[in-house]
């Protein structure tokens with residue numbers, strides 16, 4: 241649409257006319273431009289603290305999990321119109337929103353929900369367009385409180401991200417693709433992108449394994465130095481060295497490798513750090529600032545490689561904890577199996593040690609192989625694929641509540657301050673990883689050991705091996 245307020249500048253037409261328009265909206269300074277840059281993948285818009293900085297470029301082509309979209313950043317438009325803050329935001333957004341297929345409504349999780357956010361959110365709700373609520377600046381879980389508070393905006397489940405630090409972007413990209421209108425079939429003949437059903441399935445249909453959104457399964461390979469990560473990479477890639485990147489959402493020095501297995505596509509999120517020979521003395525502190533962590537955050541499934549001849553070390557446990565903290569699915573790879581003498585004993589010792597130290601490792605999928613000879617490596621990708629499916633699982637509300645009833649009967653919730661907690665109702669809020677909300681009177685006071693009882697029960701009953709299971713408690717009156 242032409243801007244009637246000022247003469248048109250000659251702008252090269254973008255070859256994007258038919259693409260869905262995704263608009264980034266929100267009050268100034270919540271990080272819209274930073275997010276735009278992340279998603280477009282090039283430094284197109286200027287990011288600055290100083291108000292009034294000219295930002296010419298507000299539109300870009302973004303490829304999000306294989307879907308091309310026209311991404312519009314409304315940030316730069318704010319300075320164009322006078323009047324009140326809200327007036328400015330609204331003028332700037334109206335035009336963009338008119339053509340939108342999806343609005344990314346951003347808030348600053350650290351600042352919390354402000355009156356300006358609320359006001360603007362009301363207006364956005366009235367547009368009757370799909371909206372994704374993005375809680376930015378949520379790095380390292382900061383602003384968790386306001387992420388909860390932001391439910392009250394009535395724009396649905398907030399997606400916590402840190403545009404600046406590159407956290408949560410993989411999840412956000414999934415959500416974006418989920419919320420886009422279906423792709424016209426002629427563009428992708430074999431694929432009809434499956435939207436995860438909002439409606440719960442019929443009674444009796446216990447367990448839903450929806451198709452993942454299209455796109456390769458993203459894998460990160462992590463582990464201590466010398467576990468055999470590089471050897472495994474080379475073995476998996478073989479002749480197929482299609483190196484892509486740098487890509488939006490990945491750091492500058494990240495690259496990724498695409499590979500095919502049985503007609504399915506996988507993408508190994510690789511980083512400079514992995515490919516470079518890791519130093520023997522690399523500590524986890526070092527690792528936590530390094531490439532592996534970045535790769536882990538971008539992955540859906542993390543392959544944790546252990547040198548099976550050495551057993552489990554504290555550092556392996558630390559990495560496993562990190563995988564769980566980041567909410568990724570995990571497959572345990574016991575490498576150097578060629579050099580293991582008593583295989584049964586070794587396997588048992590490793591699994592015992594892991595499940596004692598980390599309850600979330602119980603029942604984790606295990607693949608044994610030799611990256612050096614290649615023996616057994618062929619089993620890895622199918623298991624990764626399966627685990628990714630579990631990570632995407634949806635469980636029907638009916639099945640969950642029948643299960644909850646049984647759990648409560650078997651073990652009544654404890655007294656807190658002499659009063660019994662009433663747990664009433666449970667539903668799965670999201671997948672990737674499976675996340676459940678449990679409502680009840682004073683539910684938020686539920687002791688940790690009871691919470692663990694429920695989480696372990698969920699994992700067992702609904703067969704969720706290798707994926708973190710999140711349980712949120714919501715107190716009701």
Ligand code: GDP
Pocket residue numbers: 267268269270271272273274275286287288289315376377378379401402403404405
């Ligand atoms: P806009 O006005 O909404 O486009 O916001 P900008 O993208 O210009 O960002 C405003 C400020 O917030 C800048 O100083 C950014 O560096 C900062 N910022 C953006 N994203 C994040 C984030 O994820 N975390 C933190 N801590 N700061 C961020």
Ligand code: GDP
Pocket residue numbers: 463464465466467468469470471472517518575576577578579609610611612613
């Ligand atoms: P990274 O530091 O995790 O990338 O480990 P590398 O891939 O560099 O492997 C470390 C060492 O272990 C190298 O000397 C490899 O040859 C050796 N190695 C890797 N995989 C195997 C395996 O399956 N069997 C045996 N015996 N050695 C292996």
